Amino acid sequence: MYNGSPMNHFIEQYESTQKKKVERRVVLAPLSRLRSYNFTAQPHAILYYKQRTTKGGLLISEASGISETAQGLPNTPGIWKKEHVEAWRPIVDGVHENGGIFFCQLWHSGRVSNKMKMQKKEERSMESMALLTPYNMKNFHLSHRVVLAPLSRLRSYNFTAQPHAILYYKQRTTKGGLLISEASGISETAQGLPNTPGIWKKEHVEAWRPIVDGVHENGGIFFCQLWHSGRVSNKTCGAERSGYEIISPTFSNLMDYNESGDSDPHSLGVYMAESLSRLGIAYCHVIEPRMVTQFERAETCDTLVSMRKAFKGTFMVAGGYHDRDEANRVVKNGDADLVAFGRAFLANPNLPRRFMLNAPLNKYDRSTFYTDDPVVGYTDYPFLDY
Numbered sequence: 430m431y432n433g434s435p436m437n438h439f440i441e442q443y444e445s446t447q448k449k450k451v452e453r454r455v456v457l458a459p460l461s462r463l464r465s466y467n468f469t470a471q472p473h474a475i476l477y478y479k480q481r482t483t484k485g486g487l488l489i490s491e492a493s494g495i496s497e498t499a500q501g502l503p504n505t506p507g508i509w510k511k512e513h514v515e516a517w518r519p520i521v522d523g524v525h526e527n528g529g530i531f532f533c534q535l536w537h538s539g540r541v542s543n544k545m546k547m548q549k550k551e552e553r554s555m556e557s558m559a560l561l562t563p564y565n566m567k568n569f570h571l572s573h574r575v576v577l578a579p580l581s582r583l584r585s586y587n588f589t590a591q592p593h594a595i596l597y598y599k600q601r602t603t604k605g606g607l608l609i610s611e612a613s614g615i616s617e618t619a620q621g622l623p624n625t626p627g628i629w630k631k632e633h634v635e636a637w638r639p640i641v642d643g644v645h646e647n648g649g650i651f652f653c654q655l656w657h658s659g660r661v662s663n664k665t666c667g668a669e670r671s672g673y674e675i676i677s678p679t680f681s682n683l684m685d686y687n688e689s690g691d692s693d694p695h696s697l698g699v700y701m702a703e704s705l706s707r708l709g710i711a712y713c714h715v716i717e718p719r720m721v722t723q724f725e726r727a728e729t730c731d732t733l734v735s736m737r738k739a740f741k742g743t744f745m746v747a748g749g750y751h752d753r754d755e756a757n758r759v760v761k762n763g764d765a766d767l768v769a770f771g772r773a774f775l776a777n778p779n780l781p782r783r784f785m786l787n788a789p790l791n792k793y794d795r796s797t798f799y800t801d802d803p804v805v806g807y808t809d810y811p812f813l814d815y
């Protein structure tokens with residue numbers, strides 16, 4: 430309680446109930462200045478607070494978020510991480526050097542926080558986005574319809590899956606998300622490219638095991654794409670069978686890749702879809718007709734509707750889906766149950782989350798698609814940092 434001269438009440442000493450002696454009653458009120466990039470107090474605040482410090486004067490910091498979910502404005506400082514505390518230290522030291530007293534205003538902006546807004550937005554987008562709705566495929570419960578398309582990465586030395594693939598597949602795993610492995614040769618004669626993994630020997634299966642375990646640890650669902658590259662194989666001869674739990678094919682009957690074009694791809698596709706439908710396989714994965722090769726996209730009125738109708742199980746499409754809305758539309762229209770993403774998933778380990786937040790996507794670097802570096806262009810694509 431003030432008991433000095435009314436004229437001098439702003440400049441007289443004050444002793445609070447906690448016995449903190451404040452020389453002046455002029456206090457710097459907490460003022461959010463929105464200059465704390467990345468929720469971290471910045472060096473330019475040292476000068477700012479120092480300038481406002483008087484000997485024995487009290488300064489209350491701008492509102493500082495106590496958790497990731499606390500922030501209500503951009504560029505406000507946080508104080509929930511060690512780095513945040515360290516970032517505040519030179520600012521507080523500056524105030525102390527000038528003899529000031531510094532209090533940190535702790536803050537949670539409650540239901541108006543960015544994160545909560547974001548969560549609400551996520552909930553809304555989850556509801557409105559067909560692509561991110563759950564799906565039951567045979568005995569598998571998928572939490573969303575974004576699938577990792579099979580992508581040969583040519584890093585499986587000696588035709589054997591390598592330990593660096595553990596991280597690569599793990600990074601692309603989400604709880605309840607489906608991943609299709611890169612094409613895996615079913616026999617010595619099946620391989621059509623160097624450094625593709627095999628699955629015809631016990632050692633091959635053992636090499637795959639920690640990769641599959643990694644995916645399972647993260648709650649993902651892993652299917653192995655079995656492959657025989659046919660007449661383009663290194664050593665051509667008949668395919669052998671390899672025992673693998675579930676066989677589900679990838680069709681590229683509409684592509685003309687390695688001169689694989691067919692004179693009547695639609696009838697072929699419908700025939701295959703009908704026949705496989707009767708076998709009760711897990712899914713049918715088809716490349717969109719617009720994909721001339723896995724890289725080139727052409728305009729076409731051709732569709733997969735006839736194959737979709739002919740196949741009674743889970744229908745998965747792939748090819749040229751680089752845009753969340755387009756993929757969402759195909760699911761919403763009922764033209765596919767699942768969408769497999771190739772290059773977008775290659776470059777965006779946490780693709781479903783980016784879709785959920787409508788966050789920008791990393792661009793893929795084509796020059797590192799097929800290099801054998803275990804890190805560059807493989808496991809070093811940045812995650813979202815929020």
Ligand SMILES: Cc1cc2nc3c(=O)[nH]c(=O)nc-3n(C[C@H](O)[C@H](O)[C@H](O)COP(=O)(O)O)c2cc1C
Pocket residue numbers: 578579580581582610611612654679716720723724747748749750751769770771772773798799
């Ligand atoms: C680097 C690279 C490797 C690929 N490897 C495979 C593969 O092993 N098996 C396969 O069926 N398709 C493979 N594809 C094709 C993709 O699964 C996918 O169908 C194609 O990239 C088109 O989809 P996108 O436009 O989403 O990239 C590969 C594509 C790329 C770019």
